[in-house]
Amino acid sequence: MNQPVSSEENPFQAMQARLDLAAARLGLEPNVIAILRTCEREITISMPVVMDDGSVNVFEGYRVQHSTSRGPAKGGIRYAPNVNRDEVRALAAWMTWKCAVVNVPFGGGKGGVICDPFKLSKGELERVTRRYVSGIMDLLGPDRDVPAPDMGTDGQVMAWFMDTYSMHQRSYLPAVVTGKPISLGGSLGRIEATGRGVMLVTREALKHLGMKAKDCTAAVQGAGNVGMISALQLATLGVKIVAISDMHGGIHNPKGLDLEAVKAHLQKHKRLDGFEGASKISNGDLLELPVDILVPAATENVITSRNAGNIKAKIITEGANGPCTANADKILDQKGIFVIPDILANAGGVTVSYFEWVQDRQMFFWTQEEVEQRMERIMVDSFASVVDMARRFQVSNRIAAYMLGVNRVAETTRQRGIYA
Ligand code: NAD
Numbered sequence: 001m002n003q004p005v006s007s008e009e010n011p012f013q014a015m016q017a018r019l020d021l022a023a024a025r026l027g028l029e030p031n032v033i034a035i036l037r038t039c040e041r042e043i044t045i046s047m048p049v050v051m052d053d054g055s056v057n058v059f060e061g062y063r064v065q066h067s068t069s070r071g072p073a074k075g076g077i078r079y080a081p082n083v084n085r086d087e088v089r090a091l092a093a094w095m096t097w098k099c100a101v102v103n104v105p106f107g108g109g110k111g112g113v114i115c116d117p118f119k120l121s122k123g124e125l126e127r128v129t130r131r132y133v134s135g136i137m138d139l140l141g142p143d144r145d146v147p148a149p150d151m152g153t154d155g156q157v158m159a160w161f162m163d164t165y166s167m168h169q170r171s172y173l174p175a176v177v178t179g180k181p182i183s184l185g186g187s188l189g190r191i192e193a194t195g196r197g198v199m200l201v202t203r204e205a206l207k208h209l210g211m212k213a214k215d216c217t218a219a220v221q222g223a224g225n226v227g228m229i230s231a232l233q234l235a236t237l238g239v240k241i242v243a244i245s246d247m248h249g250g251i252h253n254p255k256g257l258d259l260e261a262v263k264a265h266l267q268k269h270k271r272l273d274g275f276e277g278a279s280k281i282s283n284g285d286l287l288e289l290p291v292d293i294l295v296p297a298a299t300e301n302v303i304t305s306r307n308a309g310n311i312k313a314k315i316i317t318e319g320a321n322g323p324c325t326a327n328a329d330k331i332l333d334q335k336g337i338f339v340i341p342d343i344l345a346n347a348g349g350v351t352v353s354y355f356e357w358v359q360d361r362q363m364f365f366w367t368q369e370e371v372e373q374r375m376e377r378i379m380v381d382s383f384a385s386v387v388d389m390a391r392r393f394q395v396s397n398r399i400a401a402y403m404l405g406v407n408r409v410a411e412t413t414r415q416r417g418i419y420a
Helices: 011-026 030-036 083-099 122-139 155-169 189-211 225-236 261-271 283-287 326-334 349-363 367-391 399-415
Strands: 041-051 055-069 074-078 108-114 147-148 218-222 240-246 249-252 279-281 293-296 315-317 338-340
Touching: 011 030, 011 083, 011 326, 011 399, 030 399, 041 083, 055 074, 055 083, 055 122, 055 147, 074 083, 074 122, 074 155, 074 349, 083 108, 083 349, 083 367, 083 399, 108 122, 108 147, 122 155, 147 155, 147 349, 189 225, 189 293, 189 315, 189 338, 189 349, 189 367, 218 225, 218 283, 225 240, 225 261, 225 293, 240 261, 240 283, 249 283, 249 338, 326 338, 338 399, 349 367, 367 399
Parallel strands: 074 108, 074 147, 218 240, 218 293, 293 315, 315 338
Antiparallel strands: 041 055, 055 108, 240 249, 249 279
């Protein structure tokens, strides 16, 4: 099994460190804290899959449910070579707090398969997905556990997911998973939702800080669903995007990137390098650019105690889950950087996943406008609640967001009581 390299970079311990701080400020009872610090249910499966050349590869997969106190477990499935159990645990817990911050009636879960989706053929990807679904089948269901896309998975993977589950249940059950293609019960606006949410909370932060979008520059790490769409959405506010990257490195143009050309290049070549009209920049250097807004939208632990002191952005909007370590938090706070924490900043995705689940259960579908308006109201209100909490308790936005989410989960935990 893959393991994180150091305790600073253990995302589950990082989650617990923030939970402890929030719980202390809330004055939570030790019994409730003990429950919230652990995951309810975890499964590890070995998945033999026949590869295209006839060989059999045994993949390792996980599904973790951190909490079902407020509703069915909700959270994406990650396909990546470095997925590990503590990462999945942390991602599951972040989903619990995130759903509570935006007050959607879900708990938190997450899944992962150790594989490199870019090295698998389409047929291999389908067989891995179907085998994974059948291996975690007993945990799943529209009222139990509802997965979604994450790094390395997309609408096609969700379609195979829904098909495998529905075939086994002998029913058409699109509400078992979100992020599906529209024709299979997906929601309008889901693909854009996380990036649009990133834009909305950044817009609110700019207003809060008295900054004008048109005078601002931004750098975005990650050019996938979250990164690319966040960049495009921020540009609609008038923000100049000067750098963007993928796992192979980044591109930088201080005069601003032509994002439509970047998108076309990415679609054609599947990677950013080779893009004309910009110079190369490493992922590390991109984070330290002198920009107003920094959007880490790739992976965890990219801002740590080693580089937090060099960050020059005034606002960090965490499109990714867990991009800053707990040690980095302290340095960013001291520097007065306005951090919009992941459990708020990227919650637009789960908010529209909730809308998708609601629509699937009713078999009654909303217009894009309805989806966008409802999502905007939730993101704007949640931003205001977090900033208000931070002001009242004199804590960072991150601890304020944890306090808001953790308190809601603590409340249902107490109300439900302990079944013995
Ligand atoms: P994706 O697979 O669509 O894109 C990931 C991007 O990050 C790609 O451009 C990839 O090349 C790049 N990348 C991967 N590893 C990298 C590394 N080590 N350094 C730099 N770049 C790297 O994934 P996504 O859905 O955009 O997810 C990105 C992040 O956003 C993850 O942390 C995910 O958990 C989080 N997130 C996603 C959603 C969603 O709706 N998709 C919602 C909330 C949060």
